[in-house]
Amino acid sequence: MKAELIKESINLFVEKGFSATSIQDIVDKLGVTKGSFYYHFKSKEALLMHIHLSYIDDLLKRQKTILETEKEARGKLVKVVELLIHDIEKQGALGRVYYREIRHLTPENAATIRKKRAEFRDRIESIIKEGIENGEFRKNLEAKMITFGILGITNWSYQWFNPKGDLSVRELADMYTDFILHGIQSKDS
Amino acid sequence: MKAELIKESINLFVEKGFSATSIQDIVDKLGVTKGSFYYHFKSKEALLMHIHLSYIDDLLKRQKTILETEKEARGKLVKVVELLIHDIEKQGALGRVYYREIRHLTPENAATIRKKRAEFRDRIESIIKEGIENGEFRKNLEAKMITFGILGITNWSYQWFNPKGDLSVRELADMYTDFILHGIQSKDS
Amino acid sequence: MKAELIKESINLFVEKGFSATSIQDIVDKLGVTKGSFYYHFKSKEALLMHIHLSYIDDLLKRQKTILETEKEARGKLVKVVELLIHDIEKQGALGRVYYREIRHLTPENAATIRKKRAEFRDRIESIIKEGIENGEFRKNLEAKMITFGILGITNWSYQWFNPKGDLSVRELADMYTDFILHGIQSKDS
Amino acid sequence: MKAELIKESINLFVEKGFSATSIQDIVDKLGVTKGSFYYHFKSKEALLMHIHLSYIDDLLKRQKTILETEKEARGKLVKVVELLIHDIEKQGALGRVYYREIRHLTPENAATIRKKRAEFRDRIESIIKEGIENGEFRKNLEAKMITFGILGITNWSYQWFNPKGDLSVRELADMYTDFILHGIQSKDS
DNA sequence: AATGAATGAGCATTCATTCAT
């Protein structure tokens, strides 16, 4: 039941947004009553926090595995990009809630999530720095901005990419990895 | 008055989101009454549509000027990236409302906006294709995905970039232009 | 303009009722603004009172003419029934407003109208009493109830009668006059 | 609670009309809150429909019993007139809401009620026709108009009759039955 | 004679939440 409440909530939050989704909307989809919701969650915000936490914790765990497995900066980066893009397929809608609705968390909860987001970002930044130092990546890069740029490319794909469309998740990940590594220009000038 | 209502609305929509912002919130900021709001706007959604329309129409107009002025694909692309990033400074918060709140428009209005968004995107795609054809850009690029990638990099900056911080808008635009053109790898491999 | 406001108001009051009709609805139909309405009428209630007054005053005047012209009770009654039914054709919708919306007048205005209504009714009651006394009508009639009965027959026709339908106003008046005078039974029993 | 809401609503709708009665007015009378009203009724219109439906359904059921019990057209008609007038006593105010506020139903709901009203009317018309055919009633009557006339007499009494006044419901029903059957003229002319 | 702008109160409805059962 709790799991079903979460699943249905995510769908509705994606579709209509957190504020525009009422508890009534959620329980109606499952044919239960509001009392039931409040047995499982302390509040609407608690549900949102639950969704945010399980999403970022999962991401951090998988990122950690990558960092421990891969040796080169390039390999690490490729795998992290793949992690983010593959996520669209597995978690689908979830990502969209994650990026959009953080402002509906209480300040404390939002801070917790932001800390974890920063951690995820910092680890990517470290990969970039590592690559710059060991010569894998170009010297004059601003690691922080590049990190945001990479996150922009991947996160934005949540807005338009349809995993059931012509292009596979694998192909998209390859394309974006190539884009990030080589840019688009035909030769250095 | 109408202009002030729009300005204050945008601030609040950015801060709390469209659904979480009430008409009362908006008019309280200006010390007027709700009746006054409804004299100027038919509905809350009509205000949101107004915001969306004026944003995208302005963007399209400036994009058109760029396309008519610049000769090379590279130059066009650089200017469009600068257009998007400079916008953060000039329009500030507006962009964030634009990307986030489209789902609160009526289906018809949303369709209108999406059509205009697609036009903006298609014009970028055309630049990429043009560059591929005339040898400015690499041959094996998938123009559509690259377009989304570029939009991801620039649009994502609305989420974190603070134009009053250490890094200037100009520097950010340069950095991202460099990133998009050359990628991050030290040499082709 | 004032006349047009009245005409359009009556139509709307009939269609949607007094409370459910807004000043905005009225002025929209004429393409003018609310300020214009308030130039001609002190308030919405004042308009309603105007409508009520002109309706009942006209009815009382015509009823008086009938009483002065006809000699026999029977003739007077027939003419008054015709007066009420003919009114549907001439005044159309107005009657429906008159009977329905009196409770939206201020207590003082409502009292004024009710006094005039009572006068109209009393004059009919007098006709009945006169007819009973001089043998034109049956002895055992309760004049007051019969008066209400007659008004019921005629006023109810405002609810269903369509003057543009198969049956003419003239025919309806004849039929109801016949009904009132003879009843429906084939012979006394 | 639901029953109490209905009862209090009817009183208020009679007194002030449907549009002029607010949900607040209703719940204030019972000392509960608006939320409570909306727990029991989907909307204000849903309450009005409930009132209309239960009124006409009850009337149709009792009319059916009369038609099955009485043999002669005359007896049927007398009983139906009594049914309508007795109703004033038992249902009191309800009738006034029923005839006045139908235009505040949604078009679909109004159609449903109108269909049932027409059924009630058609059954009276059938009684008249039956009486004309078997010689109980006069030959030259137009059944449809007579039906509307009878309904006018009875329904109009909702507007003025006070069951607690001098005249009893029984006496009024007798008087109107007599009026309908014999008319008011002393002898046929 | 009419407009444009504004007000303040009120409206139907929805909401997150509570709680006895």
Add this chain to the structure above:
DNA sequence: AATGAATGAATGCTCATTCAT
């Protein structure tokens, strides 16, 4: 583990009315 009933606050919106121009 879940329901039915209720609350109180808020929401988007409409209203009759006013008034300077």
